[in-house]
Amino acid sequence: VLKEAGSNYDKVVEVTIFLQDINEFSDVNEVYKEFFKENYPAGSTIQVGKLPMGAKFEIEVIAVVGEVETI
DSSP states (O other): OOTTTTGGGGGEEEEEEESSSSHHHHHHHHHHHHHOSSOOOOOEEEEOOOGGGGEEEEEEEEOOOOOOOOO
């Protein structure tokens, strides 16, 4: 989805993770580190009661599309 929109993981500025079981946070965090390196985007992790289609987690990201200027 990021690529189709003209973006990539380096342009992600915020990540929200919805977990059905907060005890799986450390496992999800290890996978998160495979996609996001230093200068991590802002983020939140929230435990929810039930996710659609029996999912264990859902991830929502906000990313910049186009050129990014650094200050």
